[in-house]
Amino acid sequence: SDYSQEPPRHPCLQINSKATSFAPPRSALGSSYVTPVDLFYKRNHGPIPVVDDIERYCVDITGLIQTPKKLCMRDVRMLPKYNVTAILQCAGNRRTAMSKTRKVRGVGWDVSAIGNAVWRGAKLADVLALVGIPKLTSSTQSGGKHVEFVSIDKCKEENGGPYKASIPLSQATNPEADVLLAYEMNGEPLNRDHGYPLRVIVPGVIGARSVKWLDSINIIAEECQGFFMQKDYKMFPPSVDWDNINWSTRRPQMDFPVQSVICSLEDVQSIKPGKITISGYAASGGGRGIERVDVSIDGGKTWLEASRFQKTGIPYISDHESSDKWAWVLFEITVDIPYSTEIIAKAVDSAANVQPENVRDIWNLRGILNTSWHRVQVRMGH
Numbered sequence: 566s567d568y569s570q571e572p573p574r575h576p577c578l579q580i581n582s583k584a585t586s587f588a589p590p591r592s593a594l595g596s597s598y599v600t601p602v603d604l605f606y607k608r609n610h611g612p613i614p615v616v617d618d619i620e621r622y623c624v625d626i627t628g629l630i631q632t633p634k635k636l637c638m639r640d641v642r643m644l645p646k647y648n649v650t651a652i653l654q655c656a657g658n659r660r661t662a663m664s665k666t667r668k669v670r671g672v673g674w675d676v677s678a679i680g681n682a683v684w685r686g687a688k689l690a691d692v693l694a695l696v697g698i699p700k701l702t703s704s705t706q707s708g709g710k711h712v713e714f715v716s717i718d719k720c721k722e723e724n725g726g727p728y729k730a731s732i733p734l735s736q737a738t739n740p741e742a743d744v745l746l747a748y749e750m751n752g753e754p755l756n757r758d759h760g761y762p763l764r765v766i767v768p769g770v771i772g773a774r775s776v777k778w779l780d781s782i783n784i785i786a787e788e789c790q791g792f793f794m795q796k797d798y799k800m801f802p803p804s805v806d807w808d809n810i811n812w813s814t815r816r817p818q819m820d821f822p823v824q825s826v827i828c829s830l831e832d833v834q835s836i837k838p839g840k841i842t843i844s845g846y847a848a849s850g851g852g853r854g855i856e857r858v859d860v861s862i863d864g865g866k867t868w869l870e871a872s873r874f875q876k877t878g879i880p881y882i883s884d885h886e887s888s889d890k891w892a893w894v895l896f897e898i899t900v901d902i903p904y905s906t907e908i909i910a911k912a913v914d915s916a917a918n919v920q921p922e923n924v925r926d927i928w929n930l931r932g933i934l935n936t937s938w939h940r941v942q943v944r945m946g947h
């Protein structure tokens with residue numbers, strides 16, 4: 566494949582061997598509520614498509630509908646515009662740490678395969694209403710069960726075909742689910758890395774379903790049969806390995822579980838005696854808020870509650886209307902550390918879900934959803 570037309574990228578991003586994943590250092594992440602575009606992680610399964618004739622660009626809406634439609638950028642921009650502040654998190658975030666207990670297959674990520682952005686665009690529910698699909702259509706009703714998004718990129722996992730994914734029709738037609746066809750990120754037109762000219766944003770769901778460089782939207786009877794839905798991004802138990810895997814026994818992963826990460830300390834970090842500030846991000850899937858972030862400075866024997874915030878000046882209250890339900894929550898606590906120790910963060914979401922203690926208990930062969938307690942070692946220097 567042809568990687569000669571890749572866009573320029575920030576020099577601080579860590580690049581994998583195939584130049585298909587890019588992530589900022591963890592110290593760049595926790596410091597701002599909205600992640601700057603150039604520091605936002607990027608995951609591409611093939612070369613970035615070149616779309617240079619925006620006048621001719623359009624999205625085909627086809628499948629189980631009466632009248633198929635070609636949607637051009639002008640049509641999308643004419644629909645009501647929404648700003649949705651939402652994280653994108655790769656299901657493989659923190660995979661490298663999972664790989665250390667037992668080898669997994671997949672791109673190695675530290676803790677930065679996540680970012681929080683303000684996405685602007687039209688609601689998918691409004692777009693589907695244009696082709697006669699009423700809002701709040703239940704998935705069991707006749708007229709289709711899933712909405713499939715197909716890209717214009719080409720990836721080897723699809724044997725040179727496009728990247729694709731689908732979500733249930735009930736989610737796609739629910740205005741409250743805030744699924745967007747987005748053309749702006751943080752107030753700027755989407756850049757090529759993030760899906761120019763148009764991408765899907767499915768809030769609260771693993772990043773893999775937020776298809777970039779949208780080419781068509783298909784209403785289909787069952788979930789998408791593409792590689793990334795059926796042969797990837799599924800959560801298997803630790804007993805399943807490559808010699809006994811049966812992909813059809815599991816559902817494609819959609820919502821992500823509760824997560825938290827310390828961004829202010831490297832692992833291992835050397836410190837001096839005295840006060841240090843421990844800070845990072847916490848987030849959950851499905852629109853669940855963050856109820857609490859607990860921090861331990863003695864390897865998990867005792868816990869302290871960190872303070873949480875989103876926008877400065879407005880107190881963060883989980884599930885409150887002033888809070889961004891699809892966004893992350895930043896946390897912070899200042900403590901005195903007198904000796905070398907292990908510092909841990911764990912979050913609790915609004916459904917009282919808690920992060921699992923040990924990564925080996927949630928090991929899975931694809932290395933997804935590592936949401937185990939986040940641990941960093943600090944060494945006392947002199």
Ligand code: MTE
Nearest residue numbers: 606607608609610655716728772773776777
């Ligand atoms: N969409 C297309 N067309 N091609 C891709 O390779 N990667 C997916 C998703 N959408 C992908 C895609 C994955 S796995 C993730 S985690 C997110 O995009 C990453 O989005 P970002 O690069 O904007 O951060």
Ligand code: MO
Nearest residue numbers: 655656772773
């Ligand atoms: Mo991903």
